[in-house]
Amino acid sequence: MKNFAAIFDMDGTLIDNNVYHFKAYQQLFASHGLPQLSQQTFNEYLSGVPGLMGLHKILDGQFNDDELKAMFEEKNENYKTVYAPYVKPITGLERFLASLKQAGVSMAVATSASHGNVDFVFGHLNIRQYFDAIVDNTGLTRGKPDPEIFLKAAKALNMQPADCVVFEDSISGVKAANSAGMKVVAITTTHKGGELKPVNILIDDYTNIDLNKLAALFD
Structure with missing residues (x-):
């Protein structure tokens, strides 16, 4: 061989686990008063790529770098909470x-x-x-x-x-x-x-x- x-x-x-990442991002968008995140947008910009890079592409101009970093950490905490019982x-x-x-x-x-x-x-x-x-x-x-x-x-x-x-x-x-x-x-x-x-x-x-x-x- x-x-x-x-x-x-x-x-x-x-x-x-991607369904749990999707749920965590949906929670994040809702908590910040953003339009509901669609499955298509998630698949295109957030699935399989570094999440912070994806958020920059989707929300560029609406939040500064520090705000986006804090939002990404918030999303990660959401993800761990919703996914932990099912890993x-x-x-x-x-x-x-x-x-x-x-x-x-x-x-x-x-x-x-x-x-x-x-x-x-x-x-x-x-x-x-x-x-x-x-x-x-x-x-x-x-x-x-x-x-x-x-x-x-x-x-x-x-x-x-x-x-x-x-x-x-x-x-x-x-x-x-x-x-x-x-x-x-x-x-x-x-x-x-x-x-x-x-x-x-x-x-x-x-x-x-x-x-x-x-x-x-x-x-």
């Missing part, structure tokens, strides 16, 4: 990660989420030990669909991009992985399969994939 690495997005990929891994994830670890596959998390949100999720799941690197939005200058975060993850694993496969749920994430020159496994937690392209493998959860299917991408 050729040596390769697996890079996982977090939100919508390790956990099925669980996507079906089959733990078994799949264990099989990759046993086979010696290097693994990283590459997420647009903040360091605090990463700690929140991993504090509820017993999976941190499977990952050799965790890259969050700290120091990120360009959000997805720019490939910066995936290239940083590959570098952290000491792997070439062509020897990496990315697991993603978002359109922007799939675009970023393709731009990085990596293989792509898309999971249909957030979007329908037809919206996520081009990809090498499409799954509903981690019962649909195993080590052999993944390794075959690099034959």
Whole structure:
């Protein structure tokens, strides 16, 4: 088996949590007297990208930088409150990660989420030990669909991009992985399969994939 690495997005990929992010943003907009946030706007500007960057694009000119930062922190607290009772891994994830670890596959998390949100999720799941690197939005200058975060993850694993496969749920994430020159496994937690392209493998959860299917991408 050729040596390769697996890079996982977090939100919508390790956990099925985007509906809770959406609810948290809706609460934020309501509390500040803003028009109701639509699913379309959320998907376009806030799903799969650093949230503060998304808020700047949506609310630019209405609030200054400090106000937007405070609003983003407020949203994160909303999210943790509404999601905490429901945090669980996507079906089959733990078994799949264990099989990759046993086979010696290097693994990283590459997420647009903040360091605090990463700690929140991993504090509820017993999976941190499977990952050799965790890259969050700290120091990120360009959000997805720019490939910066995936290239940083590959570098952290000491792997070439062509020897990496990315697991993603978002359109922007799939675009970023393709731009990085990596293989792509898309999971249909957030979007329908037809919206996520081009990809090498499409799954509903981690019962649909195993080590052999993944390794075959690099034959």
